Amino acid sequence: MLLQSPWAPRLANVETNATERLVLALADDIIEGRLMGGDRLPAHRDLAWKLGIGLGTVTKAYAALERRGLTRSVKGRGTFVAIRQARNDRQIDLSSNTPPATLNARILARTLTGIARKIDADHFNLYAPPAGHLEHRLVLARWLETLGLTVDPSHLVLTSGARQALALAFDLACGPQGVILTERITYPGAIALARRKGYRMQGVRIDAEGMVPEALADALDSASSASSKAVYLTPTLHNPTTATMGEKRRQAMAEICRQAGASIIEDGVYAASEPGLPPLAALAPEIVLHVNGMSKSLGPGLQIGALALPAGLSAAAEETLQDMPVSPSPLSCAVVEEWLIAGIIPSIQRDLRHEARRRSSLAASLLGTAELIWHPGAYNAWLPMQRDTADRFVFAAAAAGIKLTPPETMMVDRDDQASGIRLCLGGPSFEDLTEALTVLAGLLKRWE
Known part of the structure; x- marks a missing residue:
């Protein structure tokens, strides 16, 4: 019955x-x-x-x-x-911008079998040089070349994650009396890093393509008294707004910084998700410090960061790293080398782009709001909101068992009222993501 x-x-x-x-x-x-x-x-x-x-x-x-x-x-x-109701015992996390899980045990097992026969034991028996083993820098240089960036391995520093590479870039490009100009809404990790190190950060106006060149020129002019000026940019799939600069905008930004004597810190961690556009470091290698890493391009478990430097900064970077060794795991580097040799990196990245597209389309379908900004290659979507509304929405979502990024962590100016909600789509299972987005859609309907 x-x-x-x-x-x-x-x-x-x-x-x-x-x-x-x-x-x-x-x-x-x-x-x-x-x-x-x-x-x-x-x-x-x-x-x-x-x-x-x-x-x-x-x-x-x-x-x-x-x-x-x-x-x-x-x-x-x-x-x-089918939905689970135990919200008091669990929380769906849409606050961490991680890529979807696409690597499987079969690929990893085959990879580990391959590297077991040829891994260099000295990479485990000896401390790595400050910038990383030369063999590993050669591997990362080959990988960066697939993204359109040709780098001399001697100008490449390896770290145990892109965030450490970003920290080193801040140290090299911005002294104690310097200023970092960036998008007025930007990556929370960069803001937290600058605040922790005591660097002065100034927000610059943005539009649908990212930082506005005229606004940057004005900001650089007003910051002329600073001892050093650095411009931190994410030109491809900006976190959190997903904005991507076209080639013309990239060339304009490079020329403005060149004329103003400012360094550019380019965050290229999402470049593999939207290939075909030239990195800023390829347009202005003499002023650009290019930050990249494997966790967003291949998988969070690969904690390898890379910092490509202008020729004149390599010695300063090695000196800085003498007291702060941050080299990546030799095993992780060996995995990347094996994948490059086997030619499977393009297939992994295709899988990531496919899953990102599926999740972004789901968000657009379920949320059904004209204001939602999303990109088929991004791991997150952006919902613009006034600051006080965004704060209340994050609180309401938490009460419903969904964790979102607090708006203030993405705002360079804490008093800025033009804010929004970052929806990180890559971390949860597809089932949990569907559940969370459906809940958020219900909240949005009640707030209309």
Whole structure:
């Protein structure tokens, strides 16, 4: 005997077609906990009769709910609520901008078997030079070449992550009395790093393509008294806004900094997700410190950072690193070398781009707001909001079991009122992401 459904049939009170009204009514009751995981939904024909709608309407609505991960159908038994309700015991994290999980045990096992036969034991028996082993710098130089950046390995410093490479770049490009100019909304890790080190950071106006050249020129002019000026930019898939500079904008930024005598710190960690555009370091190698790393391009477990330097800074970098060794794991470097030799890096990156596109499309579909800014290659989406609204939204999301990035961590000027919500799409499972975005969509509808 089949269990009866506990759901009281209804259609949402909104002006749309019957399918969408039924989807919204069921989704709202699932998310709000009025239906629990494992509860059975009414049979298609019974529900169609009770609501006075067509059988096809119910079938389409149930299919939409299953695509969103809210229900599951069991052949011969019916349709059941699939969403988990234990929000008091868990939290879906949309605050960490990590790439989706695409590496599998088979690839890793084959890789480890390959490197076991040829790994250099001296890389484990001896301390690495300050900038990293030459063999490993050669490997990273080959990888950077696939991104359009040709680097002399002697001008390359390796670190145990891109954030350490960024910290070194800040130290080299900005002295104690210097200033770092950056997008007025930018990567939280860079802001936290600058504040922790006591560097003065100044926000510059942005548009849909990133930092505005005229605004940068004005900011550099007003900062002329600073002992050193550095411009920190993420030209490809800017975190958090996903803005990407075209080639013309990149050339303009390089020329403005060249004329002003300012260094550029280029954050290129997302460049592999949107190939084809020239790195700033390729346009102005004499002034650009290029930061990159493997965690966003291949997988978070590969903690390898790389800093490509103008020729005149290599000695200063090595001197700085004498007391702060930050070389990456030899095993991680060997993994990357094996992947380069085997030619599987392009396939890994294709898988990442495919999954990023799938998740970005899901966010656009579920949130359904014209304001949402997303890019098919990005691991996050951006929802502009006024600062006080964004703060309240983050708090409401936390109460619903979803962790979001606090807006203030992305604001160079803490008093800036033009803010927003960063939605990190790569970390959770697809099921959890669907659940979280559906909850957020419900919150947004109630706030309209």
